[in-house]
Amino acid sequence: MPKVALFVTCVVDLVTPDTGFAAARLLEAAGCEVEFPGGQTCCGQPAVSAGEPEAASRLARHFIKVFEPFDAVVAPSGSCVAMIHHWYPQLLDGAWRRRAESVAERTYELSQYLVDVLGRTDLGARLDSIVTVHDACHMLRHLGVRDAPRALLSAAGATVVEMTEAETCCGFGGTFGVEHGVLSGALADDKLGHAAATGASCVVACDQACLLHLEGRRRRGTEGPAPTHLADLLAAGLR
Amino acid sequence: MAHGLVTPGRTFRDRAARALDDPGLQQALRNLDVRLGTAAEVERDHRALKDRAAAIRRETLADLDGWLDRLEAALVARGVTVHRCATPAEARAVVADVARRVGAHVVVKSKSMATEEIDLAEALEAVGFDAVETDLGEYVVQVAGERPSHIITPVIHKTLEQVATVLSEEADEALPVDREALTDWVRTHLRQRFLDAGLGVTGANFAVAETGTLVIVTNEGNGRFCTALPRVHVAVVPVEKVIPRFTDLATLLPVLTRSATGQRLSNYVSMISGPRRAGEHDGPEELHVVLLDHGRRRLIGTPYEAMLACIRCGACLNVCPVYRRVGGHAYDSVYPGPMGAVLTPLLSAGLSGRDLPSASTLCGACTEACPVEIPLADLIARLRADLRAPDPVAPGSRRPRLRRSAFGLWARIWSSPRGYRLSTTMARVVGATRGPETTTRWRRRLPGVGGWTASRDLPVPARRRFRDQWSSRS
Numbered sequence: 001m002p003k004v005a006l007f008v009t010c011v012v013d014l015v016t017p018d019t020g021f022a023a024a025r026l027l028e029a030a031g032c033e034v035e036f037p038g039g040q041t042c043c044g045q046p047a048v049s050a051g052e053p054e055a056a057s058r059l060a061r062h063f064i065k066v067f068e069p070f071d072a073v074v075a076p077s078g079s080c081v082a083m084i085h086h087w088y089p090q091l092l093d094g095a096w097r098r099r100a101e102s103v104a105e106r107t108y109e110l111s112q113y114l115v116d117v118l119g120r121t122d123l124g125a126r127l128d129s130i131v132t133v134h135d136a137c138h139m140l141r142h143l144g145v146r147d148a149p150r151a152l153l154s155a156a157g158a159t160v161v162e163m164t165e166a167e168t169c170c171g172f173g174g175t176f177g178v179e180h181g182v183l184s185g186a187l188a189d190d191k192l193g194h195a196a197a198t199g200a201s202c203v204v205a206c207d208q209a210c211l212l213h214l215e216g217r218r219r220r221g222t223e224g225p226a227p228t229h230l231a232d233l234l235a236a237g238l239r
Numbered sequence: 240m241a242h243g244l245v246t247p248g249r250t251f252r253d254r255a256a257r258a259l260d261d262p263g264l265q266q267a268l269r270n271l272d273v274r275l276g277t278a279a280e281v282e283r284d285h286r287a288l289k290d291r292a293a294a295i296r297r298e299t300l301a302d303l304d305g306w307l308d309r310l311e312a313a314l315v316a317r318g319v320t321v322h323r324c325a326t327p328a329e330a331r332a333v334v335a336d337v338a339r340r341v342g343a344h345v346v347v348k349s350k351s352m353a354t355e356e357i358d359l360a361e362a363l364e365a366v367g368f369d370a371v372e373t374d375l376g377e378y379v380v381q382v383a384g385e386r387p388s389h390i391i392t393p394v395i396h397k398t399l400e401q402v403a404t405v406l407s408e409e410a411d412e413a414l415p416v417d418r419e420a421l422t423d424w425v426r427t428h429l430r431q432r433f434l435d436a437g438l439g440v441t442g443a444n445f446a447v448a449e450t451g452t453l454v455i456v457t458n459e460g461n462g463r464f465c466t467a468l469p470r471v472h473v474a475v476v477p478v479e480k481v482i483p484r485f486t487d488l489a490t491l492l493p494v495l496t497r498s499a500t501g502q503r504l505s506n507y508v509s510m511i512s513g514p515r516r517a518g519e520h521d522g523p524e525e526l527h528v529v530l531l532d533h534g535r536r537r538l539i540g541t542p543y544e545a546m547l548a549c550i551r552c553g554a555c556l557n558v559c560p561v562y563r564r565v566g567g568h569a570y571d572s573v574y575p576g577p578m579g580a581v582l583t584p585l586l587s588a589g590l591s592g593r594d595l596p597s598a599s600t601l602c603g604a605c606t607e608a609c610p611v612e613i614p615l616a617d618l619i620a621r622l623r624a625d626l627r628a629p630d631p632v633a634p635g636s637r638r639p640r641l642r643r644s645a646f647g648l649w650a651r652i653w654s655s656p657r658g659y660r661l662s663t664t665m666a667r668v669v670g671a672t673r674g675p676e677t678t679t680r681w682r683r684r685l686p687g688v689g690g691w692t693a694s695r696d697l698p699v700p701a702r703r704r705f706r707d708q709w710s711s712r713s
Binding site: 036048180212 | 601
């Protein structure tokens with residue numbers, strides 16, 4: 001039975017804890033033993049976005065210390081995992097860089113781990129909804145994960161309808177979303193509009209930060225399907 | 240980059256807000272894909288070609304000064320006068336001197352970002368020359384009293400109707416809203432200007448060190464007119480345009496045109512190897528090359544060296560979600576989009592474009608599209624850090640110490656599980672004191688949150704953290 005350390009990410013821990021439980025249930029449905037290392041905090045990504053690499057590397061070292069004892073680390077966030085893969089080696093030097101690379105080799109985004117590592121697509125979830133997928137930028141471009149979430153959705157019986165510009169940024173962008181709030185909102189409107197045009201009941205992604213950004217915009221009146229985390233949707237369909 | 244024409248709005252944020260509220264611009268930008276083709280997608284099939292292009296650019300930058308010396312020697316051997324200019328002011332003075340000496344009244348220009356960078360047309364106008372842009376888009380922009388908004392397609396920010404309005408005013412007659420008719424009018428109008436011109440000014444897309452060949456890529460043939468008709472030709476060539484060998488063009492030319500416009504090759508490729516020689520029937524009597532540094536060579540050996548590999552194809556602009564939504568003028572720089580966000584503060588040593596690196600979601604579409612493998616998104620993120628100092632690449636510049644920044648404090652607290660627990664307990668108490676579904680007025684006033692709540696509701700912390708619930712789960 002594969003043992004997996006779950007890195008829930010700070011956003012899931014603090015804002016959408018249900019997504020963490022959904023991720024745990026899916027991993028268990030795939031036969032994993034899930035452990036939650038209590039020392040975990042944040043991967044440090046906001047600091048990179050803010051131009052504060054010293055702060056980011058401090059949190060990077062903390063992450064490495066917490067997670068390096070584990071054989072596999074899984075997080076329900078493509079961008080947090082991309083932070084570890086793409087930025088940690090750039091932020092750290094010497095022995096810390098080697099430790100970062102070693103942890104990164106064992107750190108996976110949830111759908112990537114289920115599909116590409118475990119080779120599982122059907123976890124027993126059953127869905128009959130029409131959905132569309134937003135390819136969150138860092139998961140797509142840093143991790144190269146595009147097919148895994150779609151494979152899981154299709155295996156669960158969902159109909160995946162591709163939207164126009166599925167691979168275009170939703171406009172969240174970390175500090176960009178705060179510094180350029182109006183522009184960020186305009187990009188969210190574009191994304192929600194493309195998603196709505198598919199007729200899907202929800203727009204699925206593997207990053208809560210993007211989804212909360214889209215949901216925040218929806219609550220201000222932009223129409224579009226419900227932004228939904230892949231883990232939440234699949235876990236809801238588990239028998 | 241400093242230039243005479245100012246886009247209203249002091250910051251990128253102001254200018255972006257105006258751009259979002261400009262219906263004509265938004266309509267023009269909606270056609271971006273149609274007008275540019277899907278260059279990025281065409282390019283995806285040409286990974287091997289791009290790898291070779293990137294390798295050639297890296298090889299060049301590894302010995303930039305050496306290749307420049309070889310280029311200069313080859314140019315001189317062909318009878319070209321070479322001027323090495325460290326600053327835009329020096330470059331402008333060289334061109335103005337040449338224009339004065341040849342007694343040119345009219346100077347015809349082909350499209351060149353380097354001449355935009357040094358404000359050449361304005362500088363020539365200011366000392367009495369009639370400097371005429373001859374690229375169709377550049378001409379429209381010049382007549383409108385504006386700046387290019389894209390490095391390949393200068394007038395992409397205007398609809399066809401707006402272009403017709405601009406040209407009709409210039410023609411003093413109502414021209415039809417029709418591409419062909421408008422182009423015909425400009426073609427006829429410019430023909431006389433070409434015949435009147437005493438000096439032709441161009442840039443160069445590549446300068447071959449081995450052979451001393453200047454390569455100019457255009458689609459309209461105006462570049463060939465500018466270099467063949469006037470008595471004297473000046474090419475303004477930024478130092479990074481040098482490439483080692485003539486055969487490198489077999490790689491770099493198709494990579495440029497595919498990435499820029501989706502074309503396998505542009506309509507015109509001019510290869511110029513010196514002025515007219517004895518017995519030749521055409522070409523200019525004199526050829527001058529201005530090798531422009533303007534803060535480029537000092538980037539060698541810094542983390543920003545890769546930026547000098549840029550071949551100005553514009554692919555990063557075309558795929559950038561921010562550029563596509565607000566257009567080029569919001570950047571208020573000759574170089575907009577992701578490449579401009581990196582290049583503008585670097586070339587100006589931090590004097591302009593300081594807020595441009597913030598104008599990116601770091602989505603990485605630019606890095607993916609770049610045909611010469613410049614890690615644009617990474618450089619943008621790095622600049623955010625390095626621009627805490629006055630000059631992002633000055634060796635003596637120091638950034639504020641970690642402990643002085645709010646992020647430093649945050650990282651200190653969150654790098655301890657206990658600090659994380661305590662700080663988030665407080666945040667949850669703050670978050671939970673009002674209804675969870677609304678953004679109340681006081682919450683908008685929380686520091687750092689105003690930018691978010693301007694356009695979106697704020698996510699509200701959960702009543703119990705995952706970690707609290709997990710311990711009671713098992």
